[in-house]
Amino acid sequence: MKMRLWTLFYCLFFGLTSLSQANTWTPSTSDENGKGSPAVCESSLISGLKCTGRYCDNVSLQCSESLQTEGRGEWSPSFSEENGPFICPNGEFVQSLACEGRYCDSVSVKCAGAPSVQENACYWRGQISEENGGAFEFGKGVYLKGLKCSGRYCDRLESYVCQTQAKVCDSDECRAEQARRFSPILKFDQEQATSQKCFPGNAADYWEARKNGDTRILCNESAASLEGGQIPIYYEYQDCSGDQTV
Incomplete structure (x- = not known):
């Protein structure tokens, strides 16, 4: 399977900076x-x-x-x-x-x-x-x-x-929860000749493994995470201002 993955910067903004009183x-x-x-x-x-x-x-x-x-x-x-x-x-x-x-x-x-x-x-x-x-x-x-x-x-x-x-999301628990809620998905295509197929898995599982010190290349070999021809993709989390373009 050949994956074409685009870098995603998924900005979750929790704050008042973009909120003004409507009066x-x-x-x-x-x-x-x-x-x-x-x-x-x-x-x-x-x-x-x-x-x-x-x-x-x-x-x-x-x-x-x-x-x-x-x-x-x-x-x-x-x-x-x-x-x-x-x-x-x-x-x-x-x-x-x-x-x-x-x-x-x-x-x-x-x-x-x-x-x-x-x-x-x-x-x-x-x-x-x-x-x-x-x-x-x-x-x-x-x-x-x-x-x-x-x-x-x-x-x-x-x-x-x-x-x-x-509300600042700076704890492991909060970031893992955002991974569960907001993990993006991409469509994929398949290449029959590939010997090893790694499916991107649940972002929260990846986060937990890395947090616990697992340094191995994490290969999810199970196709169970596929739903309707779509797969989850890992993303980079960062807080950003309400008017930032990504």
Whole structure:
């Protein structure tokens, strides 16, 4: 078998450098429409919060620029001024908000993971209400992770936000996982006279063998890795900026 392999530089970029705030606001959710019409940031995270109306009962979200997210299907338990705050689990951020009860008294959120960023510093932001202008923009790369409310009918919302940074893939486990997920494939042709045939195999297996000190020429003699006339090809991994051409 004669392989024609092209050098591939497969750049996987995890970061905020190519992400800018879109500054778009969702329609408001309120007690009149409840969970049937929540405020949602689709394929992005929440970079600002504002409210209007009596007792701050119309809530709108500012959505970030498009960002890879992994949403969850369930709503959080409802919370209000009578109980404590709600904070999304580690690695997740608020993506949707809905409320029920008189003057939007009971609030629920949905969380979503953001695989391309990691949390840095997290802190409580000041309260918003209809009395103080009712809006906060958190800033670039700062996203809503939790909420708590106080005051009559939950009319003062306080935001728990996290600064984020690019997730750096610098561990053996992370690089092996990228090999499993993103190994490119090429079509191949066959030469009957070749005495020894080596099939490129799983990139993650190759990575593990080299990491463990195996210095032999690795020849995968099994055709089991072939699928539909295509084979995986090893690639060189490097992080690169969002505007780099490869």
